[in-house]
């Protein structure tokens with residue numbers, strides 16, 4: 001089975017990118033990150049990629065008249081690396097239908113909430129403001145509906161009485177760095193399909209290594 005070719009899209013720090021790079025280097029994921037693309041030239045994730053010897057590209061959305069024009073260029077750039085899987089890792093642009101359709105079934109996103117709760121932005125603060133006692137993270141296939149695609153795996157994170165958005169985000173990040181590599185590993189082992197209705201993982205944080213959940 002050949003290595004899964006991953007193209008990762010970022011906009012910021014790239015800690016999830018780093019988790020995936022690490023998982024590829026440890027052979028947890030039978031794949032390689034062949035390129036990292038950012039819409040922001042100051043994304044620290046670009047430094048992480050360069051340090052790992054990975055191709056990097058910056059495609060700023062600010063130089064395009066419309067979202068659609070940007071996405072035509074972005075789709076072409078992604079395609080140029082011949083990916084098996086496109087991984088959105090803190091990529092902060094809403095993707096237009098044509099691009100989503102082009103990579104249908106081979107584009108994943110990680111979202112910091114227990115979808116379908118809190119689609120969109122500022123999820124940690126929204127959960128705190130709502131006085132929720134649990135928050136978390138979801139890995140899902142990307143569809144036209146923003147953060148509405150089929151969920152593959154979730155991890156729950158309790159909200160503590162003295163939590164701020166930052167302290168909560170830190171604990172959510174810890175679970176992100178476990179479940180995203182795991183889902184990408186499952187994809188690299190050809191064990192995921194958009195049509196399946198995967199179990200939503202409950203309560204306990206995942207073990208760091210190789211749980212086997214998909215059917």
Ligand SMILES: Nc1nc2c(c(=O)[nH]1)N[C@@H](CN(C=O)c1ccc(C(=O)N[C@@H](CCC(=O)O)C(=O)O)cc1)CN2
Nearest residue numbers: 091092093094095109111120142143144145146147148
């Ligand atoms: N068609 C889809 N596009 C994207 C999805 C998706 O599921 N379907 N997931 C998002 C990721 N995301 C949350 O997980 C998200 C990213 C960005 C935004 C957003 O409102 N972006 C604004 C700009 C915000 C900024 O620049 O800070 C915008 O694009 O106008 C919401 C949710 C990735 N895309």
Ligand SMILES: NCC(=O)N[C@@H]1O[C@H](COP(=O)([O-])[O-])[C@@H](O)[C@H]1O
Nearest residue numbers: 012013014015016017090110111112
């Ligand atoms: N709506 C998308 C979204 O908010 N994604 C979130 O952006 C962060 C990126 O962190 P990273 O750059 O350190 O991986 C992550 O917490 C991810 O869940």
